[in-house]
Amino acid sequence: MTEKTWNVGLVGTGFWSDKHLQAWSRIPGARVAALCDLAEGKLRAAGAKYGVPEERQFGRLDEMLAQADIDIVDIVTGAESHVELVTRAADAGKHILCQKPFAPSLAEAERMVAHARERGVRLMVTENWRWLEPFRTIKGVLERGELGKVHVARYIHTDYYTPRMAPGEELPQPFFRTMPKLLFYEMGVHWFDTWRFLFGTPKRLTAELKRASDYIIGEDSGIVVLGHNDFYGFMDMSWATRQQLDKPLGERVGPVHLERFVVDGSDGTLKMYADGRIAIVSKNGGEERIVKAKTELDHEESHVRLQGHFIGCLNSGEPFQTSGEDNLVTLRLAFAVYESAAEHRTISLQVPGT
Numbered sequence: 001m002t003e004k005t006w007n008v009g010l011v012g013t014g015f016w017s018d019k020h021l022q023a024w025s026r027i028p029g030a031r032v033a034a035l036c037d038l039a040e041g042k043l044r045a046a047g048a049k050y051g052v053p054e055e056r057q058f059g060r061l062d063e064m065l066a067q068a069d070i071d072i073v074d075i076v077t078g079a080e081s082h083v084e085l086v087t088r089a090a091d092a093g094k095h096i097l098c099q100k101p102f103a104p105s106l107a108e109a110e111r112m113v114a115h116a117r118e119r120g121v122r123l124m125v126t127e128n129w130r131w132l133e134p135f136r137t138i139k140g141v142l143e144r145g146e147l148g149k150v151h152v153a154r155y156i157h158t159d160y161y162t163p164r165m166a167p168g169e170e171l172p173q174p175f176f177r178t179m180p181k182l183l184f185y186e187m188g189v190h191w192f193d194t195w196r197f198l199f200g201t202p203k204r205l206t207a208e209l210k211r212a213s214d215y216i217i218g219e220d221s222g223i224v225v226l227g228h229n230d231f232y233g234f235m236d237m238s239w240a241t242r243q244q245l246d247k248p249l250g251e252r253v254g255p256v257h258l259e260r261f262v263v264d265g266s267d268g269t270l271k272m273y274a275d276g277r278i279a280i281v282s283k284n285g286g287e288e289r290i291v292k293a294k295t296e297l298d299h300e301e302s303h304v305r306l307q308g309h310f311i312g313c314l315n316s317g318e319p320f321q322t323s324g325e326d327n328l329v330t331l332r333l334a335f336a337v338y339e340s341a342a343e344h345r346t347i348s349l350q351v352p353g354t
Helices: 017-026 040-050 061-067 079-091 106-119 133-143 174-178 183-199 299-316 324-343
Strands: 006-011 030-036 072-075 095-099 123-126 150-158 204-210 221-227 232-238 258-265 268-272 278-282 288-292
Touching (some): 006 017, 006 061, 079 095, 133 258, 133 278, 183 204, 183 324, 204 324, 221 324
Parallel strands (some): 095 123
Antiparallel strands (some): 258 268
C-alpha cells in the first residue's frame, strides 16, 4: 500500500526556515505545499527557492488554512507567537511541528498541549540538538553499556558571541539583544532536551547565571548542576568566553558554537572534543580508543532526521520523541534555571509519587 503524501504549510520564512525547507525537500512522503509570512520579501524569496508558486504564498495563517491543501503546519516563528498559531492550526485539524522554545511560560505550553489533544491533532516540538551526529554517537555508546555505570557527566558549550553584538553590528537574530532570558531559554531547551535524551530527567537542579556583555539584557553565561539518583552532572555554558577559540570568529558576527562532553563511567570515560572527535579512555586510563574521528553539529542533517521522524510517526501512530507533552518537562528544566539563580537555591524536579 502506498503511504500518504503529507502536505506541509510552513509559517515563518526567516533565519532558520531554510533548514526546515531543505529537509522537507529531501523527505519521502512530504511536500511543501504552502508558505506563510508577514514579510513579503522573505516569503517571495523562499517561494522562489523551493518552487512554491505565489498563489500558495500567504501573508496570514488563516488565509493559508482556508485556501491551501495542507495536512501539517510547520511553525518556524518566535515563541511569543506560538499559542495563537498552534491554537489556530489545531482548530483547523492540522498536525503541528512547532519551533523551540515552545513557549515563554509553562502555562502557555500546557495550554497548547491540552488544546492539541482536545482537537485530536499531533503536536511535536522542533528540538534538533538530540538529532545532531555527536549526540546520536554518544547515545549509542551509552546504550551499548561501554562506559559501565555513569558517575559524572560534564557538558561544556563555548562561544565568543555576545561581546561582539555591538550596536550597528548586523546579527542573524538581532532579537537576542533584548531577550530578558537568553542563553538558557534560547539554547537551554536544546541542552536539556539532549541531556534527557542521553541520561533521563534529573531530580534536582542548581544554577548560577551571569551577564558579561554590555550589549544584551539577558544572561550569556551560566553553570547548572544536575542531580540524578545515582550520579551528577553539570553544564558549563557561555556565549562570552575566549577559552576555546578553535574556529575563526569571522568578520560577520554570528554563532561559532563549540561543544565538549565528558562522561565518566565505571568502565571508561567518554570524551567528545571541540573538533567533534569522540573517544573512550579505557578503565585503567592507559589508552584512548577513537569511537568516531569526526562528528559535526550537522544542523541540516539533523533536521532531515527530525522531520523524517515526525513523518514516520504520523504514518505509524508511534509517539514523537519530542512531543508537546514531553517538551513540558524540558521547559520546566529551562525555567528552573532562572528560579534557582534568582532564589539561590536548589530546585526539586521530582514528580510527586516517583
